[in-house]
Amino acid sequence: VWGAVLPEITYSHKHVEITRVNGTMINQNQVAAEFSAKTLGFKTFALIHDTTDYGRAHAKWFTEFVEKAGGKILSTQGTAKDQKDYAAELTRAKADKPEVVWYGGLTPDGVRVKVQMDKLGIRAQFQGTSGIKSDTFNETAGPSAEGTLAFVEGAPTEKLPGGKKFLEAYAKAGFKEPSEAYGPFAYVAANLVIDAIEALGPDRAKVAARLKRTKNANTIIGPVEFDDHGQNTVALISKYVSQDGKWVLWEDSEYAAGKRTLPGLKFKKL
Known part of the structure; x- marks a missing residue:
């Protein structure tokens, strides 16, 4: 495979x-959780995910690794695939005042969550699974995409x-x-x-x-190198940030270089 x-x-x-x-979504979520909670210093998270096997599994593993990394999950909400209106879920998330709103699902829904999140004035970092890492996310979300984080198995x-x-x-x-x-x-x-x-x-x-x-x-x-289950134990996971309408490897981004500040880190200072 x-x-x-x-x-x-x-x-x-x-x-x-x-x-x-x-790698698997286990590897992806371990890297995502540790990067967010340890490297960036975010401690509170509101999770929204679609209720497919994909979304539920990502939420399960992200939760486990966030808690191991010292973070706290304030809420977890499952939503229908292709849901159009996220006002109820985002209103609840806003009340919890998380430092990160995390989405587990695919691009179309991820775009709607991010755009509606901004309209509701939620001051939090937006982060998603590999499912949102597509050119369509940047093209459709427009300016709202800037500073979004995504994590993907593999690398360019x-x-x-x-x-x-x-x-x-x-x-x-x-x-x-x-x-x-x-x-x-x-x-x-x-x-x-x-x-x-x-x-x-x-x-x-x-x-x-x-x-x-x-x-x-x-x-x-x-x-x-395969373990007893046949899974490569040397998994390659890449961190991406949306910068000027394109997905850029975190290490190559102006955010990593200190020339720009992630939205979530700006909000933490307010």
């Missing part, structure tokens, strides 16, 4: 054939250890479709399988067992 993020894919069974090179291809060489080889191969964000992960997953087949022959059981024992494999996405 090279793209899906639900933890159950690797953690809800004992099938030796399943391994995953990318050119930032990966072997990313530049991968892009050069991909271009040279003449593929018509772009490699996309998970292209390098698919490449690594396929190569691990190919290497095992070349070493052992087309024996399903032997190949699966060898893959499960992968330790510190040197790949273009960095080291890959």
